Amino acid sequence: MQTLSQIVSGMRRPRLLVRAARIGSEGYTRSRHLPRLxxxxxxxxxxxxxxxxxxxxxxxxxxxRSGSAGYSPARHVELLSAIIAELEIARREQASEEIAPPPDHAKASGSASFLRAT
Known part of the structure; x- marks a missing residue:
């Protein structure tokens, strides 16, 4: 089964549409845009x-693709912008999980840690 990242990477959309979506993703605010989309x-x-x-x-x-009269390029850019931004959020979360120390790893700072360390 393909990961979501692979699915998004395999998407083929017109260059202008993708360029507009990349620009739009910079202004993406999850709490505001996601519920509306x-x-x-x-x-x-x-x-x-x-x-x-x-x-x-x-x-x-x-x-x-079919040339439908109901097609909205603005809506399409909004959706693609959200997809790009959410993919970046997912990648950052995955990277922070990979870097984070194990839960039982104590921080070596503060007086409690100092007392345990000495």
Whole structure:
């Protein structure tokens, strides 16, 4: 099974659309944009949010490809911007989990740590 990162990497969209989405992702505010894009109960987990954003974007891309009159480039850029931003949030969270010390690892600072260390 492909990871969400691989799925997003495999997406093929017009260069101008992707460029606009990258610019838009810089102004992405999760608490403001996510509920509007995927519903009132926005996902707390970036991977769940990505899954729902991808499900929402797929029919929009199909409308773009078919030349549908109901296609909204602005909405498509918003969704792609959110996908890019959520992917970055997921990557940062994954990186911080990999770097974080094990939960039983005590910090060597403060008086309690000093007393244990000496």
């Amino acid at each position: 995927i519903g009132a109960q926005a996902a707390a987990d970036p991977e769940e949010a990505l899954t729902r954003l991808l499900e929402t974007e797929e029919p929009l891309d199909a409308a773009r």
